[in-house]
């Protein structure tokens with residue numbers, strides 16, 4: 500066998516291992532956006548907590564290799580990595596949601612990951628194949644923005660993805676980039692579970708007037724253009740920075756979005 504054949508065989512073996520490892524997970528959801536900073540990680544955490552509250556065992560896979568924020572958002576300050584046999588156990592966060600992130604394997608939180616595509620692909624595939632997924636009901640993958648190595652690896656490597664949740668703000672530049680993301684997901688024949696519009700408006704704390712910081716109805720426009728389900732809007736709220744924020748308007752909006760997401764999952 501030449502080197503190319505050996506490599507192909509190794510990839511096929513890993514594909515089999517990934518399919519076996521993930522076979523009992525009920526819902527595999529990828530969260531994506533063509534644009535950075537629109538709130539993918541924040542929304543991923545909020546939705547994972549809703550699944551958790553509903554009694555599902557949920558794990559977030561932080562596929563953002565260069566800027567992993569999920570551990571910080573979920574208050575995992577000193578991660579303890581444990582093994583079952585030769586498989587890595589996801590880390591349990593204070594809320595009960597499980598998390599896996601490259602950050603747990605770096606010498607410090609400030610260590611940069613200076614990797615090109617093949618190493619990033621290798622790391623994500625290793626997370627999928629070498630993790631103890633037993634007992635997990637819902638896998639949510641938080642992708643970095645764009646249509647590059649990480650989302651491509653996620654979409655290609657995870658078999659039978661239930662669908663993608665696409666996050667955008669109403670801003671025209673976000674919409675411009677998110678269209679590409681929707682087309683990528685469609686191109687890869689992955690169902691889109693719906694569009695979430697984040698940072699839709701800010702409610703003035705004094706008079707209650709809605710201020711549309713980034714324009715209006717961008718998310719609905721996207722959903723209509725691609726004939727997709729609009730899952731809902733999340734307002735801008737400065738208290739939305741931590742998982743332990745008190746119940747706010749955001750919480751009720753997230754509950755509505757979660758209900759719509761579950762409808763979308765049922766339709767699949």
Ligand SMILES: Nc1ncnc2c1ncn2[C@@H]1O[C@H](COP(=O)(O)OP(=O)(O)OP(=O)(O)O)[C@@H](O)[C@H]1O
Pocket residue numbers: 532534535536537538539540541542563566568642643644697698733734735736737738739740
């Ligand atoms: N609805 C909101 N109201 C106020 N702040 C928000 C809201 N959603 C997200 N944020 C804040 O915006 C910033 C970016 O959010 P987040 O990291 O979730 O975006 P992202 O799309 O995952 O970013 P990245 O480009 O790194 O993938 C964070 O500081 C987050 O706390």
